[in-house]
Amino acid sequence: MTHVLGQPPYTIPAHPFAVDAQGRPDWASQRLVTRYYLAAGATGLAVGVHTTQFEIHDDPLLFRRVLREAAEVRNHFGPEAKLVAGICGDTPQAVEEAHAARDLGYVAGLLSTYGMTDRSEQQWLERSRAVAEVMPIMGFYMQESVGGQYFSPGFWEALLQIDNLVAIKVAPFDRYRTADVAEALALSGRTDVALLTGNDDAILSDLMLPHRYGDGLLQEVRFSGGLLGQWAVGTRAAGELTRRIWEGRDEPVTQTVLAAATAITSINQAVFDPEHGFAGSIAGVNEMLRQQGLMASSRCLSDHERLADGQAEKIRQARRRYPELTDEDFIAEHLDEWRRDVDATPAAVGLVRYA
DSSP, rough: OOTTTTSSOOOEEEEOOOOOOOSOOHHHHHHHHHHHHHHHHSSSESSSSSOOOOGGGGSSHHHHHHHHHHHHHHHHTTTTTTEEEEESSSSHHHHHHHHHHHHHHOEEEOOOTHHHHOHHHHHHHHHHHHHTTSSSSEEEOGGGGGGGGOOHHHHHOOOOOOEEEEEEEEEOOOHHHHHHHHHHHHTTOOOSSEEEOOTTTHHHHHHHHHHHHHTTSSOOOOOEEEEEEEEGHHHHHHHHHHHHHHHTSSSSHHHEEEHHHHHHHHHHHHHHGGGGGTTTTHHHHHHHHHHHHSOOOOOOSSSTTOOOOOOHHHHHHHHHTTTTTTTTTHHHHHHHHHHHHHSSSOOOOOOOOEO
16 A cells, blocks of 8 residues: 555655745745755655744634645646645644645644643544544654653554554654654554654664664664755755665665765754754744745744844855755756746635735
8 A cells, every 4th residue: 555655765844934024924935945845856845844833823824825835836846745734733723724734635744732732642642533534644753842742652652553643753852752652663563654753963863773673573663754844955965865875774874874964963053053942943944045045034923933143154154064965056056947937836826815
């Protein structure tokens, strides 16, 4: 049976949300960024997630418009790419968002904590089961510094009992918690659930290293791709690295791949602002894309999401040091072509407030 995400390996950038200097949605930039991801070979797009800015979930009309814009561009320029929707809020809101996403052609819903009034594990499971009645779901272990929470190993074992669970994004930025999810998957015996890294600080380690258990009773578990904010930049290079690792997963790892791991961490440090608890992470993604000509502004919806002092220069430095990993030549060569493409594509309609 074909997985809803297609065949591995998976390269799924977390799609940002473009806002102009006055704080209004910048739909031209939004569509241009989507066009870049599709040209870069992304196997999917994750929209309505943390990098998209969770605040869009506070307005159902805006949420639908953002999802629809990505779907429209994808339908024209990369229909093979799979659409994943971030799902937020308590159960009624989450179910409503799942219906909207499914109707727009999204194949799975990534469950996030934003907007939940009760974050107990039991409530999480009840909400997950309700959304799974509407569309396939993806679990999400999100780091606490950007709104996530700790989950017990038993939670993951229970989540894996939901038949319509198709993937888990593992992004606690913690080796022990990452291992909890991998072991729960091994214990479940399921082979139809994709494990996707979201650990921006350990992307290549996750992709390269299988989880093996010495008792001989559990299956080997391996990440089959990633869904990452880090892959919102340098998407083409990310896809090439992911494919190289996947195709050589039973072979010795080369020094070239190992060296790329440290370079990617350096880029991530510039873009995601770990020095300030990742406070500049969303603005950092937008700033990288702005410097490359894909966005007009790095501004975010929330005044709390902004670049740290000196962060823009750190991003420039990362681009100078690692141009092959940030797609510099690829973007420069095709930017005008992509602009013409999206200018000629019919805009999403029917949402007057955000026209």
